[in-house]
Amino acid sequence: MGHPVLDRVAAPVADPTAPEIRRLVADLAETLEDIGGQGLAAPQVHVSLRVVVLRVPGEAAGAEHLSCLINPEITPLGDDREDGWEACLSVPGLRGLVPRWRAVRYRALGLDGEAIEREAEGFHARVVQHECDHLDGVLYPQRMTDLKTLIFESEFRHVMEAAEREAEPEPA
C-alpha cells in the first residue's frame, strides 16, 4: 500500500495471446499458490496491465479452479450489497469489513483470447470485485465505510469469537 503502481489505472491488454501475458499469468498463479490467497492482480506484482487470476468455485462442493481474466468488466446484478471481511497481499497484516455488490456478472478474455462470461454471488463476487479494483488503483480500505473495522490480522479471531458468542442463545 502506497506503491505508485497500486494507485494507477492499469492499461488494457492489446493481445491476450502474447507470450509475455502467458508468462505474467504463470507468475501470478505461482505467487497466488505461494501466498494461498483467493486472487491476485497484475499491479500487485508491479505490472500495470488489466490481468487478474482468481479461484472460481466449481459445480461440486470443494471443486474450484484457477481462472485468469484479461481486461475484465463487472456489472452489478441488482442493488444488494453485503459486508464481508477481506485481506490483501498489498495490505499485509490487516483485515477489514468491506461492502460489495452481492451478485455481479463479469466478462473478460482468457489466455487464448476466448470470451469468458460468468455470474457470481457471495464470496466469488466479492473476490472478483476486490481483484478488479486493483486494476483501477483501488485498495479495499478505500471501499470501507467504517474504519473501526480495519483491524490487525492477529485480532481477527477475537472478532470471530465475539460474533460466535452473539450468535449463541442466552443461557436460560
Ligand code: NI
Ligand atoms: Ni488485493
